[in-house]
Amino acid sequence: AEGGKEQLTYRLKWLFNVSVMGDLYAGEMGFFEGANLDVTVKEGGPERDAIRELELGYADFGVASADQVIRALSKGSPVVVLAQLFQVNPLQWIYRPDRVEITQVKDLKAKTVGVTFGGNDETIMRTLLASQGLSEGDVRIYSVRYDYTPFYRRKADLWPVYVNSQGPIISWKLKRAGERVAFFDPSAHGVKFVANSVVTSVRMVREHPDTVKRFMQALLQGWEAAFKPENSKAALEVLSKYDRDTPRPILEKQLAMTRKLVKPADSVDIGTFDREAWQQTERIMLEQQQIKAPVGVDKVLIQF
Amino acid sequence: MLPRRIYQFLIIFLLGIAVLFAVKYLFGLSDYVIPSPADLRDTLAAVYKHYGADVASTLSVAIIGQVVSIFLALMVGILGRQTTWFGSFIKVAAYNVQAYPIVAIAPIIFILFGDGFFSRLLIAAMICYFPILLSVLGIMSEPVKEIEHFYRVTGRMRWQLEVKIRAFENLNKLTTVISGSATLAMAGTIVAEFIAANAGIGYSIRIALYQSDLSKILVALFLIGITLAVYQGLLEAAGRMIGKGVTVTR
Amino acid sequence: MLPRRIYQFLIIFLLGIAVLFAVKYLFGLSDYVIPSPADLRDTLAAVYKHYGADVASTLSVAIIGQVVSIFLALMVGILGRQTTWFGSFIKVAAYNVQAYPIVAIAPIIFILFGDGFFSRLLIAAMICYFPILLSVLGIMSEPVKEIEHFYRVTGRMRWQLEVKIRAFENLNKLTTVISGSATLAMAGTIVAEFIAANAGIGYSIRIALYQSDLSKILVALFLIGITLAVYQGLLEAAGRMIGKGVTVTR
Amino acid sequence: MALSCNHIFFQYPGASTEVFQGLSFSVKQPGFNALFGPSGVGKTSLAKIIVGEITGYSGKVNADGMTRLLYSYNLERLPDWSSVGRHLDKITPDSKEEHKEALVEVFGMTDYMGLRFSQLSLGQQNRINLMRYLLQDFELLIMDESLANVDEMTRESIILKIKAMFPDRYFLYISHNFVEVSKFCREIVVVRGPLKQPQTLSLTGIDLKSHQSVDRDRLEQTMLEIMNAA
Amino acid sequence: MALSCNHIFFQYPGASTEVFQGLSFSVKQPGFNALFGPSGVGKTSLAKIIVGEITGYSGKVNADGMTRLLYSYNLERLPDWSSVGRHLDKITPDSKEEHKEALVEVFGMTDYMGLRFSQLSLGQQNRINLMRYLLQDFELLIMDESLANVDEMTRESIILKIKAMFPDRYFLYISHNFVEVSKFCREIVVVRGPLKQPQTLSLTGIDLKSHQSVDRDRLEQTMLEIMNAA
Numbered sequence A: 001a002e003g004g005k006e007q008l009t010y011r012l013k014w015l016f017n018v019s020v021m022g023d024l025y026a027g028e029m030g031f032f033e034g035a036n037l038d039v040t041v042k043e044g045g046p047e048r049d050a051i052r053e054l055e056l057g058y059a060d061f062g063v064a065s066a067d068q069v070i071r072a073l074s075k076g077s078p079v080v081v082l083a084q085l086f087q088v089n090p091l092q093w094i095y096r097p098d099r100v101e102i103t104q105v106k107d108l109k110a111k112t113v114g115v116t117f118g119g120n121d122e123t124i125m126r127t128l129l130a131s132q133g134l135s136e137g138d139v140r141i142y143s144v145r146y147d148y149t150p151f152y153r154r155k156a157d158l159w160p161v162y163v164n165s166q167g168p169i170i171s172w173k174l175k176r177a178g179e180r181v182a183f184f185d186p187s188a189h190g191v192k193f194v195a196n197s198v199v200t201s202v203r204m205v206r207e208h209p210d211t212v213k214r215f216m217q218a219l220l221q222g223w224e225a226a227f228k229p230e231n232s233k234a235a236l237e238v239l240s241k242y243d244r245d246t247p248r249p250i251l252e253k254q255l256a257m258t259r260k261l262v263k264p265a266d267s268v269d270i271g272t273f274d275r276e277a278w279q280q281t282e283r284i285m286l287e288q289q290q291i292k293a294p295v296g297v298d299k300v301l302i303q304f
Numbered sequence B, C: 001m002l003p004r005r006i007y008q009f010l011i012i013f014l015l016g017i018a019v020l021f022a023v024k025y026l027f028g029l030s031d032y033v034i035p036s037p038a039d040l041r042d043t044l045a046a047v048y049k050h051y052g053a054d055v056a057s058t059l060s061v062a063i064i065g066q067v068v069s070i071f072l073a074l075m076v077g078i079l080g081r082q083t084t085w086f087g088s089f090i091k092v093a094a095y096n097v098q099a100y101p102i103v104a105i106a107p108i109i110f111i112l113f114g115d116g117f118f119s120r121l122l123i124a125a126m127i128c129y130f131p132i133l134l135s136v137l138g139i140m141s142e143p144v145k146e147i148e149h150f151y152r153v154t155g156r157m158r159w160q161l162e163v164k165i166r167a168f169e170n171l172n173k174l175t176t177v178i179s180g181s182a183t184l185a186m187a188g189t190i191v192a193e194f195i196a197a198n199a200g201i202g203y204s205i206r207i208a209l210y211q212s213d214l215s216k217i218l219v220a221l222f223l224i225g226i227t228l229a230v231y232q233g234l235l236e237a238a239g240r241m242i243g244k245g246v247t248v249t250r
Numbered sequence D, E: 001m002a003l004s005c006n007h008i009f010f011q012y013p014g015a016s017t018e019v020f021q022g023l024s025f026s027v028k029q030p031g032f033n034a035l036f037g038p039s040g041v042g043k044t045s046l047a048k049i050i051v052g053e054i055t056g057y058s059g060k061v062n063a064d065g066m067t068r069l070l071y072s073y074n075l076e077r078l079p080d081w082s083s084v085g086r087h088l089d090k091i092t093p094d095s096k097e098e099h100k101e102a103l104v105e106v107f108g109m110t111d112y113m114g115l116r117f118s119q120l121s122l123g124q125q126n127r128i129n130l131m132r133y134l135l136q137d138f139e140l141l142i143m144d145e146s147l148a149n150v151d152e153m154t155r156e157s158i159i160l161k162i163k164a165m166f167p168d169r170y171f172l173y174i175s176h177n178f179v180e181v182s183k184f185c186r187e188i189v190v191v192r193g194p195l196k197q198p199q200t201l202s203l204t205g206i207d208l209k210s211h212q213s214v215d216r217d218r219l220e221q222t223m224l225e226i227m228n229a230a
């Protein structure tokens, strides 16, 4: 391309917030430029679908959740997964430990549990319940909407949240009112449903392997750098530039929380595939008939 | 009349689908981006019963919502028709409520009215009432001089009479808007279901969206469209009948 | 007129807030359900600049969207006014498009048109055009016999003239609907921003909702309301001026 | 009780010429009086000034002791949601029930009371409209071409009936019919263009009542006077 | 070229009585002819049947060789978006420019061409409306009370001018004015109630032209005939 830099579009899954910390960092701190790439990082959103955009040519790389990938594969979409950004799924349930005590799945019995019908949390919750032989009748399901009022007003005991982004905000609010919160993490109870990962098209991998390589290297370097303790100030700087609406102290908490999900230990490289978790995710979706036949998701996990 | 509406809708829908398929095969898109015909057929077979029931339930709420919003629009329109302080106050209020994206006020509605049927009805009505209101305001604020003169000069004019005269003189316009608003009531109900996520086709659409299942969405759109074509057709026929009864030889 | 609209809006908004606070203290709801006055004040101070800019940007898109949808509505209304097959076909199409919840067709729109400015404008216009369309249809399908007679019997009637006559005779109604539709254009744009998650106050509302921050939402509603009150007031003043210019001594 | 206008000046907003430049006239006695003048001279405008539908004029309108001044014109319509008969019933005070029946008959409307307004012929519409005004309480009724589309014979009976029925009310009958005005009216106020001074001339008509017959010569004389005045 | 109606039966949908029960008449020669009859007898209905605005009658309307039949009535309006003068310009074919100027003058509308329709007095409105029809191509023009609100003197000049200007066209003049119809019309078709047979009578009027003077006795004679016929 002109000027030597390759133009690329990178479509995120969600709005700019802490969950895309590494992506932003890589862009802001010149990692892409270093790899001779000119990457436009685009926000995601509720009606966005990176995999569709890959096929339509609106994007070159994107972020999608594992269930999206598996669903796309089952419909023949030529999608390839390049990295698994979250080692632990940030989708967890918030609750008030003063009111309910949840230490094991069985404790969910007779509780009112918020679930987004059709959402990942529904799939995860069903799997959790089934894993302990509970039926849906054993809990009271509360249909989740856009807002938290039912949880706030104690109409529901547990409510699904993204623990790294929404978690700190809601904890902070409830703490101000003198209430304690805790999070119920499905992965701690054996349900590992993979969340965000970096995707691209088969064609991209086949025709421009070098570009893919450079992009992934730069991106993952960005992620690693963003979560280095010594870079935390710079990371916060970048984040607050994109996420204007979250106060600094909360951003700090979000960053720390996110670190635990993407880099649970120093030994784990960000982007590593938890292949077993991917297989479990596929299995769960098959069991719940979200896909009709196995897709062999394993085959499209390509570590660059 | 009814069959015409239906086959016209079918033409339109098929045209839309055809465009989608054209895009699909032109760009070689996978079934994930745009479902294949076989996909669509299978999905239709699989869900039409359940979606059909959903649409029926949505329609029944929509009908109530429409009645409520017609009532609401007439009330606000009648109050807001005057150029008095109070009239303009009502208008400002009615307009403002409309400007707010429903998703933003939904939480407030749920806080104030709980999450029962009422809240959903309110949301549906709020989406539907505004266009009727605009028409009613337009009609109600324009005197029909040649008719009103007598009542005015003989001191017989009451607001009820004024409203009656103006409504009657603009009956065609009113019935057009009212029967057209069925569409909006339907859309409003679907949005309410989408937000409150409990039942109806809006709820099913939401699930399909979460699962990025375009074929389910297309089936839902199809069922919504055809149901509405029938309902709309019936309403218009009724409107024409009223019109005829009233102006048989005008 | 303008100041009146503004303080009327303030009254309404403050009334709304008062109700919320009443509920809050009556039921002892905590600050995270309904923010405290102090909360609100702090949030206002913190975000009013940035939200103000957002609202301004949304308004500018809304104005374009309104123009587009007025144009669209007039076109469809003029085509659909006839009771011919084609007229009813156009009407069926226009009605159907409206019935679909925008969230359900947004993915299709994004597939077909990408996620640029055009898609957002289209979504905004789709939300705004329908009420205007209904009015235009009502007005356009009703002959003004005493005026049209001459042109008809002397073979001079063209569709442009017919449209002109009917529009002119119903100018008040049309300007009411058109200036009222500003509200809808605003709502439409906000929804488009909300869905497409791109910019403007709709985007900010989305974030606030995600953060479950009611005070930010209230501030956003406040800014939207006051901006709209001003815009609406200007439009109506313009409408009155047109009306006067045209019917100075009618 | 008397009606007078003094030094009326009036110009329509935006118009280039004045309609009235110091117009004055008075009608001192009740009865069937006329407002006469060529088309466009300002009869309708004057009528509206008298009843207060037009403001923005200068000068003085005096309607001493009269509180109910009505203005009716030939383009009015009745709502079409019920028959004209039912409309008439609705606006007729109980005390005027008999009046109503008499009027319906003389106006030749007996057969049409079951129809809606839009189903009537033009002259029938004119008649039903005038009738409802006659059934109101009023001291002055201005009839602006109220019978313009009614045939002459019916018109004659109507006028005679009105005169017999309401001898103590003021009427201002606006019509373009020379003969009729000369024959039936008492005072005839002829309005003339704004350039002529005075802007009105008052003449005396024959004021024919029921069962009287016309003196041909006097009629011609009167008509001539009017013609010269206008 | 001639106009005739044969055995017209007509009843408004939903009405209980027939308007026409075998009505027939014919007008054999061009000129200024009249359709006369009491209010509500069916003149407007007949006019609309002739031009085809009402269908659903039985019987036959013959307008041999005439292709352009126009119907004008006194409630028509001109759009208010420009002055009546500009409207008139717009609908006047170039070839009729002179006609137009002559008409504007005789109609006494010279001073008002800059006003909009709604700013005109009733009689002015009537005149401008009739004028635009006269500027069209037509073989037959029905004038349904087109001059009803115009003063008699202006009306007379207008009628005389029309007769002079369009000697070879068919006119059907609908008016309630005995004198005028008798004086200016050539054939007078008197329409009578549906119970009288035949439903029309044709009389001969005086057909006065410009600069002719009336024979008083003949006029009275004609008026009497009409009165008896109706």
Ligand SMILES: Nc1ncnc2c1ncn2[C@@H]1O[C@H](COP(=O)(O)OP(=O)(O)OP(=O)(O)O)[C@@H](O)[C@H]1O
Pocket (backbone or CB within 6 Å): C249, C250, D012, D013, D015, D019, D037, D038, D039, D040, D041, D042, D043, D044, D045, D046, E112, E115, E118, E119, E120, E121, E122, E123, E124, E149, E150
């Ligand atoms: N709204 C108006 N604006 C400007 N000029 C007007 C308006 N209404 C009437 N005029 C003018 O005022 C004059 C008097 O009008 P008016 O209607 O009073 O006449 P009139 O005597 O009732 O005539 P006619 O017998 O034709 O009804 C006319 O020349 C007319 O052009």
Ligand SMILES: Nc1ncnc2c1ncn2[C@@H]1O[C@H](COP(=O)(O)OP(=O)(O)OP(=O)(O)O)[C@@H](O)[C@H]1O
Pocket (backbone or CB within 6 Å): B249, B250, D112, D115, D118, D119, D120, D121, D122, D123, D124, D149, D150, E012, E013, E015, E019, E037, E038, E039, E040, E041, E042, E043, E044, E045, E046
């Ligand atoms: N739309 C209608 N529906 C029913 N009856 C009608 C309708 N229009 C007219 N009529 C009746 O038909 C008869 C003839 O009406 P038409 O208007 O032709 O009379 P006309 O001779 O023109 O009277 P005028 O001199 O009062 O204008 C009237 O008795 C009237 O009541």
Ligand SMILES: [Mg+2]
Pocket (backbone or CB within 6 Å): D043, D044, D045, D144, E121, E122, E123
């Ligand atoms: Mg007048």
Ligand SMILES: [Mg+2]
Pocket (backbone or CB within 6 Å): D121, D122, D123, E043, E044, E045, E144
């Ligand atoms: Mg008639």
